[in-house]
Amino acid sequence: MHDSNFDNIGQSMVTMFTMMTTEGWNAVMWLAIDATEIHQVPIHNYRTGYIIFFIIFMVFGFLFILNLFVGVVLNRFDQEKNKLSHNHELTKL
Numbered sequence: 001m002h003d004s005n006f007d008n009i010g011q012s013m014v015t016m017f018t019m020m021t022t023e024g025w026n027a028v029m030w031l032a033i034d035a036t037e038i039h040q041v042p043i044h045n046y047r048t049g050y051i052i053f054f055i056i057f058m059v060f061g062f063l064f065i066l067n068l069f070v071g072v073v074l075n076r077f078d079q080e081k082n083k084l085s086h087n088h089e090l091t092k093l
Contacts, residue, residue, distance in 0.1 A: 004028045019054075020061040029054040 004015045004024065019025040033050050034042035 002031060004031075006032070016057070016061070019058065020066055022058070022062055025054070025058060 004018060004027070006012045006015060015028060019028055029051065031042075032054070033047055034044055036043050036046055
């Protein structure tokens with residue numbers, strides 16, 4: 001059994017987050033494309049339409065959501081740096 005799967009909601013969320021970090025997303029994509037039914041043998045390229053979902057998810061998830069998260073962290077870092085740089089003043093601005 002693979003570590004990245006969609007067997008339940010919790011594991012699906014972990015898999016999707018792992019994919020957003022671009023860690024092994026293409027292996028998950030090919031496993032999903034080959035998947036057929038529960039307890040059935042995978043068939044090579046069974047559902048090729050899933051490729052579109054994975055590409056859209058990677059563009060939206062990686063480029064938008066993770067970069068938004070990085071932007072918030074950098075903004076907070078800049079605010080804290082500005083607070084610390086004014087510590088030497090006697091009065092607050």
